[in-house]
Amino acid sequence: MPELPEVETVIREIKPFLIGKKFWKLEVFNKNTFLPSIKDFEIYLPGKKILDVYRRGKYIIFELSEDFVMVVHLRMTGALLISQIQRNKKHFCAEFIFSDAKKLYFRDIRKFGRIYLYKKDQFLKETGINKLGIDPIVDDFTLKNFVDNFSMKRGVLKKNLLDQSIIAGIGNIYADEIAFKSKLHPLSEVGKLNNKDLKNIFSSVKEVLELAIENNGSSIENFVDAKGQSGHNQNYLQVYGRKGEKCLRCDFILEKIKVMGRGTYFCPNCQELK
Template sequence: MPEMPEVETVRRTLTPLAVGKVIKKVDLWYPNIISSDHREFKNKLVGKKILAIDRYAKFLLIRLSEDLTIVSHLRMEGKYYLSLPATPKDKHDHVQFEFTDGTSLRYNDVRKFGRMQLVETGSEKIVTGIAKLGPEADSPEFTLDYFYAGLNKRHKNIKNVLLDQSLVSGLGNIYVDEVLWSSKIHPLSICNKIPKDKVAILRDEINHTIEEAIKYKGTTVHTYLDANGDTGHYQNRLKAYGHAGEKCRRCQSKLEKIKVSGRGTTFCPNCQVMYK
């Protein structure tokens, strides 16, 4: 699944391809990608200009003229790419925005899990899934006091809490494994048992990892590509995720992989401390 660094990279690469263009027509080849009214989605977008592309956590916010926003979640394998309207449709192309300049923007999604919703600009944090999210990683709102207080109220394991997006948003399975490894915290540690000094280290590692992953244009371990069709580069810097059975780069112990609520989780049993 594209996580915050990947979605930010998509936003940055999509911006020069789409901003400033006017929508002439919308084709919905798989209407269920649209979670709002399908007919309204098609009709309201005609004649609208793409003004900007923003992001909140893992959501793209495509800003349009007349105070409209397309809230887009890529889920597991969603991709945008620039095309021409006459180009033969790929079997996994599900939405096409045809522009007045003769180009088109296509949404491609092998699993069809991605979703788009048309809302009034400014309402996205009220009427979409963004409403349930905590502050973004590496944002001014993600303070140590906030993070520690939130963990203190939770009796679940740290892996699940970092994945559920309600305390801090933007991290997925890849980056949770990475930040727990770099913080030396076992993924099954109980949140309210983790000392404040370790919480501070964890917060710093979350922020640093997100910054670094954005710098290296995200992580490609399966199918992720940016809007230019390029892979990310952070997969070459992963220390835990994808390295089960290999030696830990710190202590040379063998990295182990377990399931935590159905998610594969790689960690070092020697230097990642269990707090319980």
């Protein structure tokens, strides 16, 4: 599922393809994908030029001409595809056609993904981007920033790692990886963490996400990049999906529990419960 590294991977590929392109037509196969409504896209999108493409948390932001902004959130199974002509159009929700006849496809197996179109002064509020916390890659993510914010929180570690209003971009897979790397049990109470723990979490967030970006993301649950290719980071995951297998750090058998309704993988031996 696309988390920060997967979204970053997609952007790195679509950006050079898309900058300067002008929207011409839009073919829609799933109306629910579009907010506030499909009509807004029909009225405002044609003729708009793509000036910039960037990311905040898991959101992909297209800055358009005439102060419009289009935002894409891939949620679970969304994919933006730019490779040639797509023959198999199963699960396709939309097809953006540009003035040079090139196309951008949006495919989404579970149809959770959303595409928004708003004026520049509205999009932050309407998409929820204004509620996002610090982005560990594009923002000034310093130890002090992190500790000031994170140490004040209540509840268990994993819940707070998943909270997009604290750190933006971490999802279920990387939350487990970050807890493992920090040698902390995902159910550890944030209030009981000491300075060393916080420092470990801070550097783990950075290292886990940066490694995943280097590897073009993790291809679990259908993730493919904009050219339809898989990432490699699934081969580097330490705990996620490894229930019953040996811990790579201490040889103990890894376990799976539920935290906040999410499958959660951890080592009961070398991840300390605080």
